[in-house]
Amino acid sequence: MQINNNGAMIRAKAAHVVDAVVNKGRSLDRAIETANIDETNSQKSLFKAICYGTIRFYWELKLQLGQYISRPIKRKDNIIETLLIIGFFQIKKTRIPSHAIVAQTVEAVRLLKKPNLTAFANAVLRNFIRSSSKECINSNEEAIFNHPAWLIKMLKNSWPHKWQEIIENNNIQAPMWLRVNHKKIATKDYLKKIAYSQNLSIDEIGYIGDLDQSICLKNPISVKSLPDFDNGYVSVQDGAAQIAVECLLNDLGGNILDACAAPGGKTGQLLEKINDDSTVTAVDIDPFRVEIIKENLSRLELKAKIITADVADTKSWWDSQLFDLILMDAPCSATGVIRRHPDIKHLKREKDIDALNKIQVNIINSLWHLLKPGGKLLYVTCSVLEEENDLVIKKLKLLHPDILINNLLLNNNIRDVMHKTNYGYQLLPGIKGMDGFYFSYLEKAIL
Numbered sequence: 001m002q003i004n005n006n007g008a009m010i011r012a013k014a015a016h017v018v019d020a021v022v023n024k025g026r027s028l029d030r031a032i033e034t035a036n037i038d039e040t041n042s043q044k045s046l047f048k049a050i051c052y053g054t055i056r057f058y059w060e061l062k063l064q065l066g067q068y069i070s071r072p073i074k075r076k077d078n079i080i081e082t083l084l085i086i087g088f089f090q091i092k093k094t095r096i097p098s099h100a101i102v103a104q105t106v107e108a109v110r111l112l113k114k115p116n117l118t119a120f121a122n123a124v125l126r127n128f129i130r131s132s133s134k135e136c137i138n139s140n141e142e143a144i145f146n147h148p149a150w151l152i153k154m155l156k157n158s159w160p161h162k163w164q165e166i167i168e169n170n171n172i173q174a175p176m177w178l179r180v181n182h183k184k185i186a187t188k189d190y191l192k193k194i195a196y197s198q199n200l201s202i203d204e205i206g207y208i209g210d211l212d213q214s215i216c217l218k219n220p221i222s223v224k225s226l227p228d229f230d231n232g233y234v235s236v237q238d239g240a241a242q243i244a245v246e247c248l249l250n251d252l253g254g255n256i257l258d259a260c261a262a263p264g265g266k267t268g269q270l271l272e273k274i275n276d277d278s279t280v281t282a283v284d285i286d287p288f289r290v291e292i293i294k295e296n297l298s299r300l301e302l303k304a305k306i307i308t309a310d311v312a313d314t315k316s317w318w319d320s321q322l323f324d325l326i327l328m329d330a331p332c333s334a335t336g337v338i339r340r341h342p343d344i345k346h347l348k349r350e351k352d353i354d355a356l357n358k359i360q361v362n363i364i365n366s367l368w369h370l371l372k373p374g375g376k377l378l379y380v381t382c383s384v385l386e387e388e389n390d391l392v393i394k395k396l397k398l399l400h401p402d403i404l405i406n407n408l409l410l411n412n413n414i415r416d417v418m419h420k421t422n423y424g425y426q427l428l429p430g431i432k433g434m435d436g437f438y439f440s441y442l443e444k445a446i447l
């Protein structure tokens, strides 16, 4: 069998990526970037699919590998264990011919400078291919659901009747959503434009979602192929993330704060929707991400006042003008976007949730003082955990007697598919093809 060195190289690099995420706590995007696979490499999309898929199904694959080796692989050979887990992923979950998987993996063992393990890798993969059932036997909950035990426990706690559905959806790859900039083009016209550019019919390319500006693509395409992307016609943003600004449409105007704004997805959408007499101040703590807000707004040809600061440290950045409207898109566990970022399952820990709750309460509590009486604050997270959602608002209510909880008034049927919670609304991941988001719309009572 002829060995394609590129195929072996991308598998060796994928092993380093998965190892970096699972064992070294690096983010998947960052690890993929560090692997430095050229854009022109014909197997770049296969490389990414292998990295994402292995990270997504890691627990099941690791347990299963353990059942095909007689003793644990030595620590110094960890990278070969990861390479074999990647091999199991390809055998179980892709249509790549088995002989190619074995040949490229064995060659990758050589590239990883472990030539003494080639026969071992070959034998393990061949045994797995030969086994009559590829199902995982004696599975624990982590391997059945491909989620860490602490997260399964928290999901059961927050969603006693829905946790399995959430987990199933978390393990399905998310579609690509776009937000069309109505200051440049109507959604239906952009859909035509993109279908034409891809030489496909409108039905083949995708559909207009329930949100005014949203398009869901049937198959992802590279950002570079999106027509007039550089001219600001469109942004890549999940449908659920677009709901936040839609919730504000009846109140949109005046002095608006976009707190925790980077990379500026919602800042851009706010600016696409407001009139010229309104202003948006966008604040984020992370200088690197603030630069991305600037790039995004420059591409969209829109303007906001952009500040790098800890938004909770109001003395350091606030000009004493009360806000009519605050959008607080809180830092959170991102447990609603696991479909898109499966590395979250490996990177987050149970103790992070408590710490996040404290950060969220601290920020929202500080921002409450900046709101005009009669003003509104939309608290948003892409978390599905009660601790970061209703329990934050519950604590805030204890601190401020002037909080009113508003219903979401949406011009579409999205609210019908959300779960009403004590203080807000939860969209669960996968519903209508969207990510999991929480929204609580608060009003400052005029006392």
Ligand SMILES: C[S@@+](CC[C@H](N)C(=O)[O-])C[C@H]1O[C@@H](n2cnc3c(N)ncnc32)[C@H](O)[C@@H]1O
Residues within 6 Å of the ligand: 241, 259, 260, 261, 262, 263, 264, 265, 266, 267, 283, 284, 285, 286, 289, 309, 310, 311, 312, 329, 330, 331, 332, 363
């Ligand atoms: C969920 S992301 C925001 C996404 C953004 N609203 C959008 O739509 O593109 C949360 C952001 O909060 C920022 N952040 C975290 N703690 C902060 C703080 N104390 N002050 C300001 N920004 C903070 C992070 O840097 C991160 O960019």
